[in-house]
Amino acid sequence: MIPLRFLDDVMRLKVVPRSGWISYRISKHDIESVSSHSYSVAVIALTLSEMARQRTRGVDIERVLKMALLHDLSESLTFDISKAYLRYLGRRGSQLKTRLERKAISRILSGLENERLVRAFRTTIEEYSSSKSLEARIVHSADALDLLLQIIEYERMGYSKTTLDPIWNETKSKLVGYRFTLADEWLRELERVRRGLHIKTRGRKSGSVLLRT
Amino acid sequence: MIPLRFLDDVMRLKVVPRSGWISYRISKHDIESVSSHSYSVAVIALTLSEMARQRTRGVDIERVLKMALLHDLSESLTFDISKAYLRYLGRRGSQLKTRLERKAISRILSGLENERLVRAFRTTIEEYSSSKSLEARIVHSADALDLLLQIIEYERMGYSKTTLDPIWNETKSKLVGYRFTLADEWLRELERVRRGLHIKTRGRKSGSVLLRT
C-alpha cells in the first residue's frame, strides 16, 4: 500500500546536492539540496500565481504547485547532471539530458505502484517540460528567480561576484525567455538589489532593503 | 513590487536547521534544513491526497499543498524552537509556542506588502493550526510521516536506534491522533520496515524492500 520505493526516491532529494554550483566555486558545504531548492521554487511560484490571479484571474494554482514539486524529481536518480557537461556535447547534450530524465522519471514513478497516479504525475511533468501553458511558464520563472535569489545569498556570504557573473547572466536570459511579465518586473528589482551589494561608497548606510536582520 | 522581505525569509529556510534533531544526537552536518523537510511534507501530502481522492473523492489539493508549503514558515524567524524546551515549561509551553509562532507569521507575511495575499496565507496557516479539516489532517499526517521516514534514513546511516526510539514513539502517537486511515496503513508498514533494519540474522539477504540502490 505505502509506495516505499517512491518515498525512498523523494527522501533522497534531501541529500542530493545541486552539484552545478561546484563549477561556480561554491563550497560543497554551502550547496543546497534539491529538496531545498524545490521548496523555494514552490513558494515563489505560489506567490507569483496569487499575484497574477489578482491581476488577471485564471491561474490554476493546483497545477502550478504540482509542477513545482515534481519538476526536479528525476534528479533523485540523475543527481543533477552537470550543465557544463551538456555544454560540451552541444545540441545533442540537451536531447540527451531530456532522454535521461524521462527514463529516470519512469523509473521513479513506477515506485508509486498505482497506475492512475503514475499517469497523473507524468502529465504534470510533461506540462512543465513543454513550457507552454501559463502555469508551466510561472514555474520555470520561479525556478530562475530562485537561482537569482540564491546568487544574491551567496554574494552576501562573501562568494565572489566575478565567479558568479556567468550564471547570473545566463539565468537572466532564460527568465526573459519565459515571457511572464510579473517575473520581468521582479528581475529588474533583483538587479538593483545585486548592484547595491557591490557598490562600496564611504558613509553608505549598511541596510539595503533586503538586508533586514 | 517584488516582496523582497518575504522572499528573504523564505530563502533563509534553506539554512535554518531542524535543530530538534540535535537532542537525538544527529550530527549537525546531517541535520536537514526546514526547506528540505517542508518539501518532503508537500510531496507526501500530495501523494496521500491523490490516493485518498481515488478512494473517496473530495480532497482539495490546492489547500493541502498551500498548507504543506507554509506550515513551518514561522521558523524562518523562530528557528525551530526546541521541543525539549517546551516540555519543561509544561502546558504553558505549548501556548507560548503558539503565540510566538503567530507573531512570527504576522511579521513574515507583512513582508508580502500585499494585503489580500497576507489574508489568504494567514487563512491557510490557521486552517493548518486548527487541525480539523480533512486537508489539515492530511498535512499533519504527512509531517509525521516525513519524520518517521527520516528516522529510518538516519538509522540506515548508522545512527543509534536506542537514541532515536523516543522520537519514533512520540511521533507515532501523534500520527494516530490525526485519525487519517491511509496514514495508519502506512505507519504499520513503516514499523515493519524499521524492524527489518534491526534484525540481524545470519544469512539474511541484504535487500529490504526499501533498500533499493
Next chain:
Amino acid sequence: MIPLRFLDDVMRLKVVPRSGWISYRISKHDIESVSSHSYSVAVIALTLSEMARQRTRGVDIERVLKMALLHDLSESLTFDISKAYLRYLGRRGSQLKTRLERKAISRILSGLENERLVRAFRTTIEEYSSSKSLEARIVHSADALDLLLQIIEYERMGYSKTTLDPIWNETKSKLVGYRFTLADEWLRELERVRRGLHIKTRGRKSGSVLLRT
C-alpha cells in the same frame, strides 16, 4: 552521585550552534558552538580581570570566571533564541527571553541534584544578569569583545563587511554601555584593526599586526 543530567546539558553545548550568525549569512559550517564562544569569553574575561587588577586591585576572579562559564548555560535548552526574533516582539521580547532563560536554568541546575550547588550556580547567573557588579560588567564586556573579534575573524575569511556591519555596530553600542574603561580602550584598537582589513591600497604590506601566521 555523578550529576548525569547536568553533564548531559553541559556536553550538549558543544553541538548547539550560535544560530544568531545565520542571520548574518555565516555558513552553518563556520558557526561556532556555544561552548567555543563561552571558552573565549572566559579567557578574555580572565585577561581583562588580571589587567584591571594590576591597575586598581579588587577584582574577584573566581566570580568572573564562574559567570563567564555559566552565562550561556541556558542555551543548552533554549538553543540560542534568535535575536531577530526578539526584535519583532518589541520590549516584551526581552522580558520573554529573560523568563524563558530563567526557567531553562532552573531545569538545568536541577540536574545537579545538589541543593547547595544549585544555589551557588544560580547566584552566579543572577549576578551576571543584573549587570551591576564590576565582575559582571567585565564578563558582559568580554562577551561583546568576543563577538567583535569573531566578526574580524569572519571578515578575514572573506565574509562580507557589508553584511556584518549591523552586528558590529550594535555590539559596539552595547560594549560602551558596560562602562568598563579597559574594554573601551580595546574597542578603539579593534576598530582600527577592522578598518585595516578593508583598506586596499596599492603596495600595502600584507601583514597587519593581527595577521601573524
Next chain:
Amino acid sequence: MIPLRFLDDVMRLKVVPRSGWISYRISKHDIESVSSHSYSVAVIALTLSEMARQRTRGVDIERVLKMALLHDLSESLTFDISKAYLRYLGRRGSQLKTRLERKAISRILSGLENERLVRAFRTTIEEYSSSKSLEARIVHSADALDLLLQIIEYERMGYSKTTLDPIWNETKSKLVGYRFTLADEWLRELERVRRGLHIKTRGRKSGSVLLRT
C-alpha cells in the same frame, strides 16, 4: 604555455564528490573527493605492482601509475554519474556512460594545448578502458580494493553493514573478474577483517590487526 584549462579541471577533482556513496547512505560530509580516491588507487596499484615484480618481473610501473592518475579524470566534467542511474537503463546504460566519458576526456585533454601530450594521455586512458594488459588489470584491481577498504573505514565509523552489503558484494565480484592473483589473496584477507569488525563476542580484545591507533 601553462595548460590552465587542463589544470582547472584537475584541481576541480578535489571538490567533486564520489556521489555514488549517497545511495549507500554515507553522509555527504564523509564522502571522499575523486582526487582522494584516485590517490589511494595509485598508491595501492604501486604497491601491488612492486609486489608482483618481486614474483614475476615484467610490470611497467610508469604505465600503471599514469593509468591510476588519469582513470577518473573524466569525472571533472561528468561528476561521477550515478551507478544506480545506469542500472535502470540496462545494457545501454554502460554504452552511454562510455560515450559520455570519452567525450568528456576529449574536452579535458584539449585543455593541455599540446597535441603530443593529448595523444599520450589518451593512449593511457584507452589502455585502462580495455582492461586487457596486466598493468590495466592491476589498476582496475586497485580501484576495487580501494572501494573495499573504504567500506571497511565507513563501517569502522559506524555506518551500517546492512546498508553497505550490496556494494561490497558487487565490488568483490568485479575484483574477481580482473583475474589478478595477488588481489585475490588480498580480498580473502579483507573479508576476514570485515567479518572481525562485526563479530561481537564478550571479552574480545579490542585490537583487530587493522585497528592500530
Next chain:
Amino acid sequence: MIPLRFLDDVMRLKVVPRSGWISYRISKHDIESVSSHSYSVAVIALTLSEMARQRTRGVDIERVLKMALLHDLSESLTFDISKAYLRYLGRRGSQLKTRLERKAISRILSGLENERLVRAFRTTIEEYSSSKSLEARIVHSADALDLLLQIIEYERMGYSKTTLDPIWNETKSKLVGYRFTLADEWLRELERVRRGLHIKTRGRKSGSVLLRT
C-alpha cells in the same frame, strides 16, 4: 594595550580540531574544537571542585579554573599533536611533546606584552603540568572525564564501540592514576552508563538516565 597577538591565538582555538579523534574514525565534521573541549573541562572541574569543597573544604577554585582554561592553550600553535605520533617515538616522544608545548606557550604568552601577566599564566600552566597539587589533579581528572563523556556522546550518535574501546580504556587508566576519589566514583557510574548503551534486550525501556531528551 590590547594584546592582539594573544587574542589571535586564543580565537584560533575555536577552529583547531582535536585531531586525535581522527585515529578513532570520528568524522572530521563531528570533531570538536579545542575551545569546546576546554570549556567542558572547565565546567566539569568547577563542579568537581564545588563538590569536593562540600566534603573537605580547601579547594582553590580560582586556580582550578585558570588551569582548566589555559591547559591546552599551546595547541593554538601545535595543533593537537597526534598521540599515535608520540607512541612510536617511545619515551622520548613524551619529552619531545613537553618541550614543544613549552616553547609554544612561551611564544603565545609573549603576545600578552605584559610581563607580570606572562609570569602569572606560566605559573598556572606549570602547576598543571606537574600534576601534583589537588587543584591540578582535579583539572587532569576533568580532562579525562570530558573524554569519557565525549566517547559516550559519540557512541550515542552511532560511532562504533569497538573502534572507541582502546581510547576508553586508556583514559580510564589515566583517570585512576590521578587519585581523586570523587572522579573515581563518577568513573564507575560512567562505565555503567556506557554498558547500558550497548545492551540490547527486548522490551528494554528506551530512556537511560542520561538519555533525557
Next chain:
Amino acid sequence: MIPLRFLDDVMRLKVVPRSGWISYRISKHDIESVSSHSYSVAVIALTLSEMARQRTRGVDIERVLKMALLHDLSESLTFDISKAYLRYLGRRGSQLKTRLERKAISRILSGLENERLVRAFRTTIEEYSSSKSLEARIVHSADALDLLLQIIEYERMGYSKTTLDPIWNETKSKLVGYRFTLADEWLRELERVRRGLHIKTRGRKSGSVLLRT
C-alpha cells in the same frame, strides 16, 4: 600477505586535513585532505615531466610519480605539523621536522612487512628530501604549483586575498629556488591570472581564461 597496517596509514590520508590552511583562515570544511593534495601534485608533476621530456628528454617519470605519491606519506602519522610551529622554533624547527618525519616514515613503511619494498620506498622518499635530482626538483615544483593553484581556487571562492598574500609570496620564493625553468614560466602566468581575479574594472568581461564553467 596484504600489508594491512600500511594500507591503513594510506587510507587515513583521505581524512587528514592539510591543517596549515587554518592559519590562513580557510574554513575547516574547505580544507583539502593530504590525499587530495598529493593527487594534484602527482598529475602536475606528470604534466611537467612530459613537457620537459618534449624539450630535453631524460626525465624518469616512474621516479617522479613515486616521489609525488609518497612525498607526504609521513603526514598519516604527523598530521601536517603546523608551519607556524616551526617558525617560532627557528632553525631547529626544520631539523626537528625532518627528524620526526623520518621516524614516522620508518614506522609507516614497516607496515609493508616486505623488506625489499621498504628499501625501495625509502630510497624514493630520500631522493625527494635531498631535492637534488631533476626528478626531485620537478616534484617540489609541482608541490608549490599546487599550492599556488589552490590559493587561486580559494580566492575564487571569496577567501580574502589579503589573508592569503603571505603564503602566496612564501611559496613563490620556494618555487623559484627549485630552478626548474618550466615551473618559472608557469609561475609568471599564474601571477597574471591571480592579478586578473582582483582587478575590478567597470565593464570587464567576466570570463578570465581560467574561469571556464
